[in-house]
Amino acid sequence: MSAPWQRTADGANLLAADGSLGVTIFEEITTLAQETGAINLGQGFPDEDGPASIKEAARAAIAAGANQYAPGKGTMELRTAIATHQERFYALTPDPETEIIVTTGATEAIAATLLALVGPGDEVLTFEPFYDSYGAVVGLSGATHTTAPLLAPDFQPDMDALEAAFTERTKVVLINNPHNPTGAVFGTDVLGRIVELAAKYDAVIVTDEVYEHLTFGLRHIPIATLPGAAERTLTISSAGKTFSFTGWKIGWLSGPAELVAAVRTVKQFLSYSSGTPFQNAIAGGLALGDDFYRGIATDLAGKRDILSGGLRAAGLKVLPSQGTYFINVDAAALGITDATALARRLPSLIGVAAIPVPVFCHREGAERTKSLLRFAFCKKTSVLEEAAARLATLKDRL
Structure with missing residues (x-):
C-alpha cells in the first residue's frame, strides 16, 4: 500500500500515519483477490448453498x-x-x-x-x-x-x-x-x-x-x-x-x-x-436427520484434506485443524517470518488469497503468530483442487 500503515491494538484494522482508521486487512485482501482474479480463501463463507x-x-x-x-x-x-x-x-x-x-x-x-x-x-x-x-x-x-x-x-x-x-x-x-x-x-x-x-x-x-x-x-x-x-x-x-x-x-x-x-x-x-x-x-x-449432520462434517473434512495437500506441496507447515472452516500454516518453513507481507503477495504471486493470523491478535500475540496464515476450505471441491495446484507452485515462484 502507498500510505504508511500500522496495525491497531486489536490487530484487525490498519491505521494511517495520521491516526485515521483505514480499511481492514480482510477488505484489503478481498480487494487484491478481486483485482488479480485470485481464489479467495481468506473469507470464511461457502461458495455453494445448503439444503x-x-x-x-x-x-x-x-x-x-x-x-x-x-x-x-x-x-x-x-x-x-x-x-x-x-x-x-x-x-x-x-x-x-x-x-x-x-x-x-x-x-x-x-x-x-x-x-x-x-x-x-x-x-x-x-x-x-x-x-x-x-x-x-x-x-x-x-x-x-x-x-x-x-x-x-x-x-x-x-x-x-x-x-x-x-x-x-x-x-x-x-x-x-x-x-x-x-x-x-x-x-x-x-x-x-x-x-x-x-x-x-x-x-x-x-x-x-x-x-x-x-x-x-x-x-x-x-x-x-x-x-x-x-x-x-x-x-x-x-x-x-x-x-x-x-x-x-x-x-x-x-x-x-x-x-x-x-x-x-x-x-x-x-x-x-x-x-x-x-x-x-x-x-x-434444525430437524434434519443425523445423516445430514454427519454428512456436512465428513464432506468438509475431505475438503480440508484437499487443501492441506496443496499447502504441504507449497512447502508450508500445515497445523492441525479439528473443526471449523479453517486451516493454519506456518510460513517459517519457507524461511518467511512475515505472514502479513506474504498474504499481500499471494494473490498476484500464485492466484490464491489468505488471511494472516496476526490480525486476530493484540500486539504481543501478533508477534507470537507473525509467520502464520489462515486458509478457508469451505469452497467447492473443484475450487480447492485448483487452489491446491496453484499453491504447489509457491516454492518455485518465491
Whole structure:
C-alpha cells in the first residue's frame, strides 16, 4: 500500500500515519483477490448453498406472508426448534419462552451480550488469536479486552497462563469452540477449568459455538453441559455455518432466563428482529436427520484434506485443524517470518488469497503468530483442487 500503515491494538484494522482508521486487512485482501482474479480463501463463507429443502421452506414462508416483523424474541417456531435441537444433541433443555432469543446472526448475539453485561472497569477474557469482532465489540462496550494465548501447533491453552489471565475484574469469559481462526476444538479438561475459574471469579461464560457441527473425528462438547456451568453460561450459535446460508444471518442465544432477559433488553435496540421467513425455514432445517449432520462434517473434512495437500506441496507447515472452516500454516518453513507481507503477495504471486493470523491478535500475540496464515476450505471441491495446484507452485515462484 502507498500510505504508511500500522496495525491497531486489536490487530484487525490498519491505521494511517495520521491516526485515521483505514480499511481492514480482510477488505484489503478481498480487494487484491478481486483485482488479480485470485481464489479467495481468506473469507470464511461457502461458495455453494445448503439444503434445497430449507430454501424451499423460505420461499413458502414468503409466499404465505411471513414478511413482517417477527417477535423480538424470534418466532416461536424457531425458538421451539432450537430447544429441541439442544435437547437432541446435548441433553440441554432451555425454555423457548424465557431462555432463548433469535438474533441477527451470532455476531449480534455476541454484541448484545457484551453490551448488556460489561462496561468500563470490567474485563472480557478471550483466547488469543480471537475472532476479530470480539475485540471490536469489547471496545464498543468500554471494557478491557484481556487474553490467554493458544499455542501452536495444536492451539490449546497453557493452563497456568489461562488461570493467570483471570482477575477480580473479569466479568465475562468469551469462548469460541470450535475455534476460529485456529481450527482447535477444546475438550473437557480445558472447558472444565474455565468453569472452575469462572465460578471462582463470578464471571459469566459466553460461548460462541457456531461451528458446533463442523468437527473432524471428535465430538463437540458444549461448555453448558459441564457441572456448574449452566447457571452462568450463555450459549450462542447460528444457522449460517451449519446450513451454508451465511447471508440469512439467523443466530440464537440460550441460557438462564435472567441473563437472556438482559441481552434481550439490548438486542431490541439493535435489530429488534429480522429475517422472518428465514427463521421459519431454519426451524425445519434444525430437524434434519443425523445423516445430514454427519454428512456436512465428513464432506468438509475431505475438503480440508484437499487443501492441506496443496499447502504441504507449497512447502508450508500445515497445523492441525479439528473443526471449523479453517486451516493454519506456518510460513517459517519457507524461511518467511512475515505472514502479513506474504498474504499481500499471494494473490498476484500464485492466484490464491489468505488471511494472516496476526490480525486476530493484540500486539504481543501478533508477534507470537507473525509467520502464520489462515486458509478457508469451505469452497467447492473443484475450487480447492485448483487452489491446491496453484499453491504447489509457491516454492518455485518465491
